[in-house]
Amino acid sequence: MRICRVLLLPILSCVLLSGCWDRIEINDLAIVLATGIDYEEGKVQLTSQIFVPRKAGGGDSSGSGGSPSGVTMIRTAEGRTIAEALNRLQRKVPRNMFWGHCEVIIISEQAGKRGIREYIDFFLRYPQFREHAYVFSSEKAAKDILALLDPLERSSAESLREMANLKLGTRVTALELAKSIEGPSSSAILSRMLVLPPEPDQDKLTTTPYVKGLSLYNKDRYVKTVKEPMSVGVLLLAKELNNIIMPVEFKPLEGSFSIRLIEIKTALKPRIVNQHWSMKVDIQTNGEVVLNTTDANLTDPAVLTKLEQEWSAKLTSLAYDAIDLSQKELRSDFFKFAVEFRRYYPKQWKKQEKNWETLYPELDVEVKVDAHVVRTGKSTGPQGIPNEDET
Amino acid sequence: MYGGVHHRGTNRTRPIYTQATNATKGAGSHMLTDKGKISETQLAFMVFPAILATAILSVPGITMHYAGHDMWMTPILGSLVGLAAIGISIGLDRMYPGKTLIQSSVSIVGRIPGKLFGLIYIAFLPHLTGLIIREYGEFIVNNALPSTPLFVVMGTMVVVCAINVRLGIEVVGRTSQVFVTLLIVLLALIFILLIGELNPAELFPFMEKGPIPLFTGATAPAAWFSEYIVLAFLLPYVNQKKRTTRVMMGSLVLTTTAMTVTNLFCLFLIGDLTDTFVFPVMIAARYITIADFLQHIESLIIAVWIFGIFVKISVFLYIFATSTAEWFGLKDYKPVVVPLSFLCMVFAYWVVSGGSGISSLVSASANLYTISILLILPAMIYGVAWLKKGWAHVRKNRASTD
Secondary structure, three states: OHHHHHHHHHHHHHHHHOOOOOOOOHHHEEEEEEEEEEEEOOEEEEEEEEEOHHHHHOOOOOOOOOOOOOOEEEEEEEEOOHHHHHHHHHHOOOOEEEOOOOOEEEEEHHHHHOOOHHHHHHHHHOOOOOOOOEEEEEOOOHHHHHOOOOOOOOOHHHHHHHHHHHOOOOOOEHHHHHHHHHOOOOEEEEEEEEEOOOOOOOOOOOOOEEEEEEEEEEOOEEEEEEOOOHHHHHHHHOOOOOOOEEEEOOOOOOOOEEEEEEEEEEEEEEEEEOOEEEEEEEEEEEEEEEEEOOOOOOOOHHHHHHHHHHHHHHHHHHHHHHHHHHHHHOOOOOOOHHHHHHHHOHHHHHHHHHHHHHHHHHOEEEEEEEEEEEEOOOOOOOOOOOOOOOO | OOOOOOOOOHHHHOOHHHHOOOOOOOHHHHOOOOOOOEOHHHHHHHHHHHHHHHHHHHHHHHHHHHHHHHHHHHHHHHHHHHHHHHHHHHHHHHHOOOOOHHHHHHHHHOHHHHHHHHHHHHHHHHHHHHHHHHHHHHHHHHHOOOOOOHHHHHHHHHHHHHHHHHOOHHHHHHHHHHHHHHHHHHHHHHHHHHHHHOOHHHHOOOOOOOOHHHHHHHHHHHHHHHHHHHHHHHHHHEOOOOOHHHHHHHHHHHHHHHHHHHHHHHHHHHHHHHHHOOOHHHHHHHHOEEOOOEEOOHHHHHHHHHHHHHHHHHHHHHHHHHHHHHHOOOOOOHHHHHHHHHHHHHHHHHOOOOOOOHHHOOOHHHHHHHHHHHHHHHHHHHHHHHHHHHHHHHHHHHHHHO
């Protein structure tokens, strides 16, 4: 009897142990680092950047020597929908594709023109995709950016992610993109990525993607690209401006000051008085002078005050330009004014919700900038001026 | 081994035979079917995941759907139902000490109606337990083990829970003590890790559509809070009832806080999209990214959550098994545990017809169904008990004046 029991135990265990249904060995996986979406001739092209583990593992670099990193490869497939493209993509990859590490999504402007609703739904529905993946836009084909082998980073996906973290443009995750487009403003701003031309003697893939300008989305469609200086104003109002050095010049001084942004706070204050809707934008900012090519001495309070005024004026005009673009030219609410109205005036908002598109372009917007130069760098007076007092 | 030699507490429960007014025939039905005893704290530890384990998955989405940006307040409103359920349980326990709801109902409304009342529970409990098991299975298959058959996911859990239940209330109490501590610590950890991503401005607009949606939304947490009625089945096993009310109030406050915090985090992180996801808390857990390396910790969350659901399924299986044993007047509940677990397993398939999954079941009407059985029926029994007590009092007074 006891023997029976002892025997029964392993037999019963076998029933449970027999199936490790979901077991997939790591070397049966193709780990996707980044995804690109293009649209060409009526078809969606899905590109995946796949990590090549063999090249990453070995310390031996005496091989081909052509590509310094070369630990990624790309595969592209096309289909009528993104799901169909995904299905075809798997057939081109011998391993089971794993999307859980896909930290970057690039949508080309061409694909954006057709509407990105389909892609957003896919990213938030397909189980493996991470909601925290950063979304970028690209001028040319997204697959060209994914094909790059960044000399500095392990992969171009990694360099894109680092760039998002540096906050050079907007830092938008898939979840935030969905929130932004489904929210009352129904618009989105994405960083626009370009391919840096490679050094003359280098392989054409050995280069880095870089941020230039912004792609604006109204509803779920790409509408316009903005570049500097307009993009600065857009970022300023979208509360995404960081990491920028701005030249400021004013008469009668020759030359200019360059100010690096230290801190910036943009507050949107909606107001409804007697059925009249208006928005007050309050910008508070601190900066540091990093270059002075004028003869003026920054220890002089008069110069400093003047500099702050000029800087404020410059930021104000950038902001107004961006508002004009958004209100008059594109007639779409990129700066999420609707969200603020909904928050502060829920009753009025509910009544006017449907008229927002006509209401927004007529909205009175007032921008107030309060800029301070809080540091002048290591030097006080202007440096490097040849001694002119000799004569 | 279990149900050991220490404090059986039978002496303490003996006075019930003298106190129970009538319908004391059939001595077998008055005995508890388990000789084990638990402490008040253990009971509180058992109840916490019994409510929260499934609530944190479903409540944020449902309440967002109805109450919009005010959904964080719905658990606070819903906790009133919990308060009522606790009141009924403690009240019944004071009037009929040492008797579970199944036994006291026979004493209160008489043998036949009391048995009918018990029958409702015996029919309802496998339904509820099956639903919980199914929700567990769907969650695991959706998020962790996509190609494992649902049967295996649910079956393994039910087997473990059945073993737990068979070992008696003391073991259930102790496992909950260990697991719930882990659960609370790790749940707090997710929330702390998410703080950086939150946007508190989502609190507004406040009362966007007036106060009505708030009440509609509150039915969902209320349904979960009505599960506090499990106390009516478990209080007889508590060895020392000195601070019962205080401990249970503490438990209610803790559960409400946990549910409110979960709702707040989903609201602050996902905002308007909360009701578009099947499991918003899972999205929140997946969103954690700290310093580029602390990410992909959702599997940890699942592992911890399994502890919670284990306690929840155990508690409901235990109540189902003891209730059935009490209803049939058995002396021991243990022989019925395994067959009833199997029944619950079958119910897990029966509760969901078609492929739409669990989300359609946990709707507003389902909440009303749960509330009516877990709160309104016991409230009626309690009301009758009060009337009887009052009537007895009046009669006694009349007799003394005559």
